[in-house]
Amino acid sequence: MNATDRTPADLLRSALAADPGRPLVTFYDDATGERVELSVATFANWVAKTANLLQGDLNAEPGDRLALLLPAHWQSAVWLLACASVGVVAEVGGDPAGADLVVSGPDTLEEAAACSGERVALALRPLGGRFPQPPAGFADYAVEVPGQGDRFAPFVPVDADGPGLVVGGEELSYAQLVGRAREDAAKLGLTAGSRTLSGLGYDTWDGLSAGLFAALATDGSVVLCRNLDRLSPEALTARTETERVTRTVA
Numbered sequence: 001m002n003a004t005d006r007t008p009a010d011l012l013r014s015a016l017a018a019d020p021g022r023p024l025v026t027f028y029d030d031a032t033g034e035r036v037e038l039s040v041a042t043f044a045n046w047v048a049k050t051a052n053l054l055q056g057d058l059n060a061e062p063g064d065r066l067a068l069l070l071p072a073h074w075q076s077a078v079w080l081l082a083c084a085s086v087g088v089v090a091e092v093g094g095d096p097a098g099a100d101l102v103v104s105g106p107d108t109l110e111e112a113a114a115c116s117g118e119r120v121a122l123a124l125r126p127l128g129g130r131f132p133q134p135p136a137g138f139a140d141y142a143v144e145v146p147g148q149g150d151r152f153a154p155f156v157p158v159d160a161d162g163p164g165l166v167v168g169g170e171e172l173s174y175a176q177l178v179g180r181a182r183e184d185a186a187k188l189g190l191t192a193g194s195r196t197l198s199g200l201g202y203d204t205w206d207g208l209s210a211g212l213f214a215a216l217a218t219d220g221s222v223v224l225c226r227n228l229d230r231l232s233p234e235a236l237t238a239r240t241e242t243e244r245v246t247r248t249v250a
Helices: 008-018 040-057 074-086 174-188 205-216 233-242
Strands: 023-029 034-039 065-069 089-092 101-104 118-121 163-167 170-173 195-198 221-226 247-249
Touching: 008 040, 008 074, 008 174, 008 205, 023 040, 023 074, 023 205, 034 040, 040 074, 065 074, 074 089, 074 163, 074 205, 163 174, 163 205, 170 174, 174 205, 195 205, 205 221
Parallel strands: 023 221, 065 089, 065 101, 089 163, 101 118, 195 221, 195 247
Antiparallel strands: 023 034, 163 170
């Protein structure tokens, strides 16, 4: 992390330069038993491919509004950073009918179909698997993203003071997002190497911060847990020990 970093994409670049091999996001889904661990380098590669898809194939431009209809998931984290890399405003749980693009999970396809722009669907299957049958009117993310480039450069520099994220009805610029993430990290006592376990959803700022941005702002990592309520207290204790968690937010 550098003091001059003003966007989430800046934070990711700094993390990649400092230690590309360290874990960044470890994801659990306690409804399916899935576990995925992404190093900084692997996460950054997914972000680059997704940003290239967004800017190239989907023709997204800085200031465009993207309705993000995804739960707390490692692929949701990838999309948030891809939007920040292009300059697209991620509206978490936003109205597809008023958005330029929509990105939907399997449970919100009917709602997402109201978007008149580009539509992308994620199956959210283990290992980033594709839909058995592609949803009509949607591009299957798992089909489209593998062939994208491993490096990304925006056509237009991202304005750190421009709109970047909408969550809970509040709009934040990228610079405000980074500043708030740093403040949250300080409140949580996070430092370089901290490992935060979060069972919060991505539908609130607290969930986004604990489950991604605060860790990214402090050279830490996150253990992101979906359906954590299905885990017994004993199993949660075991996970905390196994994953070397230093802070739990659930």
